[in-house]
Each structure stands twice: as C-alpha cells, then as structure tokens.
Amino acid sequence: MFHPDPMGTGTLHIDLTALVDNWRALDRQSATDTGAVVKADGYGLGAGRVSKALAEAGVRTFFVATAEEATALRASLGPDPVIYVFSGHMDGETQTLSDLGAVPLLNSPEQVARHQSQLPDHPFGLQLDTGMNRLGIEASDWSPAMSQDATLVMSHLACADEPDHPANAAQLKAFLDMTAGILAPRSLAATGGILLGPEYHFDMTRPGVGLYGGLPFAGAKPVVGLDLPVIQTRTVDPGEAVGYAQSYVADSKRVIATVSGGYADGLIRAMSSTATLYAGETPCPLVGRVSMDLITVDVTHLDDVPTHLSILGPQQSVDQLADAAGTIGYEILTSLGHRYTRSYA
Numbered sequence: 001m002f003h004p005d006p007m008g009t010g011t012l013h014i015d016l017t018a019l020v021d022n023w024r025a026l027d028r029q030s031a032t033d034t035g036a037v038v039k040a041d042g043y044g045l046g047a048g049r050v051s052k053a054l055a056e057a058g059v060r061t062f063f064v065a066t067a068e069e070a071t072a073l074r075a076s077l078g079p080d081p082v083i084y085v086f087s088g089h090m091d092g093e094t095q096t097l098s099d100l101g102a103v104p105l106l107n108s109p110e111q112v113a114r115h116q117s118q119l120p121d122h123p124f125g126l127q128l129d130t131g132m133n134r135l136g137i138e139a140s141d142w143s144p145a146m147s148q149d150a151t152l153v154m155s156h157l158a159c160a161d162e163p164d165h166p167a168n169a170a171q172l173k174a175f176l177d178m179t180a181g182i183l184a185p186r187s188l189a190a191t192g193g194i195l196l197g198p199e200y201h202f203d204m205t206r207p208g209v210g211l212y213g214g215l216p217f218a219g220a221k222p223v224v225g226l227d228l229p230v231i232q233t234r235t236v237d238p239g240e241a242v243g244y245a246q247s248y249v250a251d252s253k254r255v256i257a258t259v260s261g262g263y264a265d266g267l268i269r270a271m272s273s274t275a276t277l278y279a280g281e282t283p284c285p286l287v288g289r290v291s292m293d294l295i296t297v298d299v300t301h302l303d304d305v306p307t308h309l310s311i312l313g314p315q316q317s318v319d320q321l322a323d324a325a326g327t328i329g330y331e332i333l334t335s336l337g338h339r340y341t342r343s344y345a
C-alpha cells in the first residue's frame with residue numbers, strides 16, 4: 001500500500017476544542033443568538049471540519065461569502081442549519097441557492113428584484129450599508145417595508161476593532177435609524193462588535209476571526225499550531241550569504257537550518273528577515289528571503305537542532321506572526337497553504 005510520506009511538509013494542528021470554546025466564550029458575551037462565520041474555507045482551517053464541530057456545539061446559523069462556499073458547507077452540515085451568503089443573490093446563482101437552501105443576504109435593489117422574480121418563495125435576508133460603503137443597500141434605496149419577509153436584516157461595522165473609533169457609534173445610529181420599527185431579526189456585530197457591548201448585539205451576532213483564535217478577541221484560545229520540518233542544517237562562514245538575492249550575509253560563523261515551508265504555503269515574503277520561529281521556548285530568527293518552498297533560520301544558539309521548528313503555537317499567535325510581517329491575523333490564517341498535513345484535535 002502506498003503511504004504518502006508526510007515528513008517533508010509542515011503539520012498544521014487545528015484544535016477544534018479550542019475553537020468551540022472560543023465560540024462559547026463569544027456566545028456568553030451576548031444574550032442573543034450567536035452564529036458562526038466560516039467563509040474562506042473556515043478562515044483557512046477547513047470549513048467542513050470547523051462547521052461540523054460548531055454544529056455539534058449547538059451553532060444553528062452559519063455565514064459564508066459566496067454561494068459556491070455554501071456547497072461544501074451544506075454537504076458537511078446536512079439540511080438543517082441555516083446558511084447565509086454575504087454576497088447575496090448573484091446572477092446565475094439562483095439554482096445553487098435553491099438547491100442548497102442557502103439564504104442570500106440581498107445587497108442592492110437589483111438583487112432584491114432578482115430574488116423576487118426568480119425565487120419568490122425562497123427565504124432571504126438583507127444587508128444594509130451603514131457607512132462602510134462595501135456591501136449593502138444604501139439608505140436612499142431603502143424602505144423598512146422591504147424587510148417584510150426577511151429572516152435577517154444586517155449591517156457590518158468598519159472599525160469595530162477600535163472600540164473608541166467614532167464610526168462605531170455612527171454606524172450603530174444609522175442601523176437603528178434604518179431599522180426602526182421593523183419586525184425582522186437584526187444583526188450588526190462580528191467579533192469586534194460583540195466586544196463593543198450589548199447595544200451592538202441585536203438578535204444575532206456573527207463572529208468569525210475570534211473563533212479561530214484571532215484579534216480583536218484578546219481572550220481567545222489559540223486554535224492553530226504550525227510545525228515545520230528542518231530539512232538540512234549547515235554552517236555558514238563569516239561573509240557567506242544565504243538564499244535569494246543574498247540578502248542575509250553572516251557576520252560571524254552561523255548555523256542555518258533550511259526549513260520546509262515558503263510563500264506557496266502562506267509564509268508570505270514580507271516575513272523575510274523579520275519573522276521568528278521557535279525551538280520549544282527558544283526564538284530562532286528567520287534570516288534572508290522567504291522562498292516558494294523554503295525558509296532559512298538561524299539556529300546557532302541551539303544545543304540541538306530539533307526535527308521541527310514551530311512558527312505558530314503557544315509561543316507565537318497568528319497576530320504576533322502577522323505583526324512581524326506587517327499584516328493581520330486574518331491574512332495569516334486564510335493564506336495557510338494546502339501542502340500541510342492537517343491534524344485536527
């Protein structure tokens with residue numbers, strides 16, 4: 001029998017228990033229903049496994065970005081959970097939405113008209129623009145009567161990760177104004193909005209990143225670990241250069257480990273010369289350029305070079321790694337590559 005040899009690729013550890021704990025912790029922050037956002041393949045961690053674990057913990061409402069994403073989700077969740085689609089009812093997606101029983105969040109008068117004419121008896125929600133100017137029906141196109149048969153009326157906050165940002169209160173006021181008196185359930189808060197407090201919670205919250213261990217949910221349990229195998233070590237003499245463009249030049253005798261994992265695996269090039277890997281508790285700097293499949297790490301100070309170095313785990317969260325690369329935890333998570341061996345616990 002053929003056994004693929006996993007030793008040459010990194011192992012992505014995904015802690016579904018921690019994920020469920022994070023959902024419960026966010027659920028406890030509000031008195032209202034708590035859904036789960038599993039777009040982008042469950043923020044890169046596998047929408048099937050993630051949503052199944054959440055459904056077993058009691059989540060009844062899921063959100064994805066596109067109808068296409070709802071396909072995989074329905075297959076793993078079965079017929080009962082509600083699946084909302086943020087991009088709404090796009091031309092050509094009528095059959096998919098209908099087959100999957102997925103509920104579009106209609107974003108414009110055009111989408112409302114399309115839905116009414118093509119799927120008149122199929123449930124729908126509405127997304128309102130309250131100031132982010134990305135998705136949603138504008139105040140000038142909106143009348144509360146449009147919400148008559150909607151199962152959810154939602155909007156999205158642009159600055160919820162900054163609690164003191166004046167846009168939060170402004171968007172809250174706009175949402176209250178647009179939805180005053182309507183009977184449909186309302187939703188405004190993603191992870192950041194949940195943490196802003198009860199006036200942002202309405203009838204349903206929609207956490208995403210906090211479930212996966214990311215900021216702005218500072219109390220999140222870490223969900224992801226990533227261990228990368230050391231393929232080779234070598235001693236580099238003073239004046240010798242390492243990797244593409246020879247951007248790292250040893251100023252003294254160094255021991256350099258070549259580690260499996262590169263920008264094709266989501267270790268973005270902006271991590272070059274700046275990220276840190278860990279041998280247990282001991283930090284080891286990434287030196288030189290990140291290449292497609294490999295990175296190089298200074299391990300001179302280690303007594304023993306381990307078989308693997310960790311780049312995500314107890315020593316380093318997705319947000320700490322993101323900081324080193326000048327990005328956000330969301331991008332680190334959703335860039336995690338497809339070559340890793342995925343280990344769910």
Ligand SMILES: *Cc1c(COP(=O)(O)O)cnc(C)c1O
Binds near residue numbers: 208
């Ligand atoms: C992505 C997204 C969410 C989840 O946001 P997080 O910040 O990851 O919690 C909720 N609502 C909408 C409309 C989104 O696009």
